[in-house]
Amino acid sequence: MSAKVLLIDDDRDFRISVRSLLETRGYEVFEAASGHEGLSQVLQHKPDVILLDVMMETSVEGYGVTHALKYREEYAEHRQIPIFMVSSIEESPDERFPMSAEVEMIRPDGYLTKPLDIPRFLELLEKTVAGPRRAP
Amino acid sequence: MNEAAAPETIVVIDDEYAMRLACSKILSKMGLRVEAFENGARGLEGVAALKPGLVVVDLKMPGISGLEVIARVHEIDPQIIMVVITGYATIDTAVEAMKSGAYDFLPKPFSPDELRMIINRGLDRRRLALESQRGEVERALLKRRFVTFVSHQLRTPLVAIHQYLDVLKHLDQTKDDPARRQEWIDRCLKRTEELQNLITDWLTLARVEGGTLVKERVEVDLRPVISGILASYEEMAAAEQVSLEAVWPEEALCVCGDRSCLSVLFDNLITNAIKYNKPGGKATVTGSLSGGEVAIAVADTGVGIPEQYRPFLFDEFFRIKGEGVKRTEGTGLGLHISKKIVSEMGGSIEVESQAGFGSTFRVRLPAWLAPAENTDMGSWE
Numbered sequence: 001m002s003a004k005v006l007l008i009d010d011d012r013d014f015r016i017s018v019r020s021l022l023e024t025r026g027y028e029v030f031e032a033a034s035g036h037e038g039l040s041q042v043l044q045h046k047p048d049v050i051l052l053d054v055m056m057e058t059s060v061e062g063y064g065v066t067h068a069l070k071y072r073e074e075y076a077e078h079r080q081i082p083i084f085m086v087s088s089i090e091e092s093p094d095e096r097f098p099m100s101a102e103v104e105m106i107r108p109d110g111y112l113t114k115p116l117d118i119p120r121f122l123e124l125l126e127k128t129v130a131g132p133r134r135a136p
Numbered sequence: 137m138n139e140a141a142a143p144e145t146i147v148v149i150d151d152e153y154a155m156r157l158a159c160s161k162i163l164s165k166m167g168l169r170v171e172a173f174e175n176g177a178r179g180l181e182g183v184a185a186l187k188p189g190l191v192v193v194d195l196k197m198p199g200i201s202g203l204e205v206i207a208r209v210h211e212i213d214p215q216i217i218m219v220v221i222t223g224y225a226t227i228d229t230a231v232e233a234m235k236s237g238a239y240d241f242l243p244k245p246f247s248p249d250e251l252r253m254i255i256n257r258g259l260d261r262r263r264l265a266l267e268s269q270r271g272e273v274e275r276a277l278l279k280r281r282f283v284t285f286v287s288h289q290l291r292t293p294l295v296a297i298h299q300y301l302d303v304l305k306h307l308d309q310t311k312d313d314p315a316r317r318q319e320w321i322d323r324c325l326k327r328t329e330e331l332q333n334l335i336t337d338w339l340t341l342a343r344v345e346g347g348t349l350v351k352e353r354v355e356v357d358l359r360p361v362i363s364g365i366l367a368s369y370e371e372m373a374a375a376e377q378v379s380l381e382a383v384w385p386e387e388a389l390c391v392c393g394d395r396s397c398l399s400v401l402f403d404n405l406i407t408n409a410i411k412y413n414k415p416g417g418k419a420t421v422t423g424s425l426s427g428g429e430v431a432i433a434v435a436d437t438g439v440g441i442p443e444q445y446r447p448f449l450f451d452e453f454f455r456i457k458g459e460g461v462k463r464t465e466g467t468g469l470g471l472h473i474s475k476k477i478v479s480e481m482g483g484s485i486e487v488e489s490q491a492g493f494g495s496t497f498r499v500r501l502p503a504w505l506a507p508a509e510n511t512d513m514g515s516w517e
Binding site: 017 | 288291292295296297298299300302303306307308311316320323327
């Protein structure tokens with residue numbers, strides 16, 4: 001069965017190109033244009049990996065999604081899904097939320113810079129989905 | 137006054153019982169919360185605990201002096217307004233008190249009206265100080281975020297383009313799909329155009345930072361200007377299935393302004409009315425002249441602007457995204473620039489909107505007044 005990737009990004013063009021790339025590599029791809037949509041897609045499709053844009057102009061920003069997924073009860077069974085945050089600017093949550101406790105809480109599994117370095121990105125995905133299967 | 141807000145607390149420090157009682161009575165009737173203390177030491181404890189907005193202090197008291205109270209209160213919170221009470225004999229001390237940070241003073245004996253007036257003035261002053269302090273903090277934060285924000289705005293289209301090209305390069309050649317490739321090239325061109333517009337608008341703004349967009353003030357009849365813009369968007373409107381209409385009076389609609397700025401202004405409003413419309417919708421420009429003002433309304437029958445977004449509509453880089461909004465290609469600077477142009481010409485711009493039914497932008501500009509020594513009087517004869 002092919003691994004499922006959820007793309008949460010408000011730029012449609014970015015989703016189109018990344019989706020095509022991933023599909024030719026055998027991934028099943030789901031898209032969401034906003035944080036809210038992304039959260040409902042998580043419940044619906046149970047992805048294996050989430051690619052999440054940091055700066056979206058819709059109501060739930062990247063960090064809000066990460067926080068919800070890692071800490072809200074309704075997403076408890078999806079807590080282990082690896083989340084990679086993607087941004088065109090290097091901005092770690094430490095800059096955005098200078099309080100260390102909060103930063104600890106929303107730390108995703110990794111950061112990627114836009115545009116994606118395709119060979120490295122594909123390698124990272126492969127490693128991630130091939131990793132130890134998470135507990136049911 | 138905001139009725140929902142908690143009443144402001146006033147601390148009165150005076151060794152005279154009658155004075156404490158009188159102040160408490162008068163100020164309580166003004167809807168303020170009053171706590172009175174009989175000496176400086178107790179008063180300072182009260183200030184630290186109650187965090188009042190204003191302190192009334194008698195200058196001449198046994199123990200800690202009024203002057204010292206002022207200094208110590210300001211150590212607790214420099215924003216607390218200090219009003220001193222003083223006898224006639226100590227006007228000099230009152231002056232000294234003002235120098236050391238008191239806001240106002242009340243010479244004894246004073247009437248209830250005088251007390252009320254000075255307290256109200258002090259509280260107004262405090263509200264202003266707090267507001268401007270908040271404003272400064274916000275501005276500083278905004279500035280810091282702004283650089284990050286602008287680079288993000290500039291990079292977004294660039295990233296999309298790069299990603300298309302790079303994925304094309306990495307896609308397996310045997311799986312190449314010419315239709316998809318063509319579509320992606322078109323998207324890249326669209327995003328390049330977006331980037332161009334963004335840079336143009338951004339430069340327009342950067343160039344006028346602290347200066348003005350409006351360079352000349354000449355007589356401009358808006359009818360041909362706007363008709364020209366409408367004509368140039370016929371094709372775009374047809375593609376969006378939006379009909380364009382202009383409703384003019386017979387007389388000229390002359391304003392005093394800068395021709396190219398006026399073009400930019402109405403170009404922005406008209407393209408918005410087409411872009412944020414619905415298929416089968418209308419974009420109507422109506423002009424009128426009355427009371428020394430030219431009023432132009434640009435109305436659409438489109439998606440409308442939800443109320444919560446309206447206060448930000450003219451802000452830099454503001455764009456409405458999300459449900460029901462298909463476009464994300466604007467630069468977010470058009471309305472900001474438009475507002476700047478209108479203000480510089482001494483006019484105003486307002487928006488009325490009903491989400492789901494359309495928006496109307498109303499521009500008012502001072503009408504052109506023929507100079508008194510206009511030599512071109514021929515047509516008057």
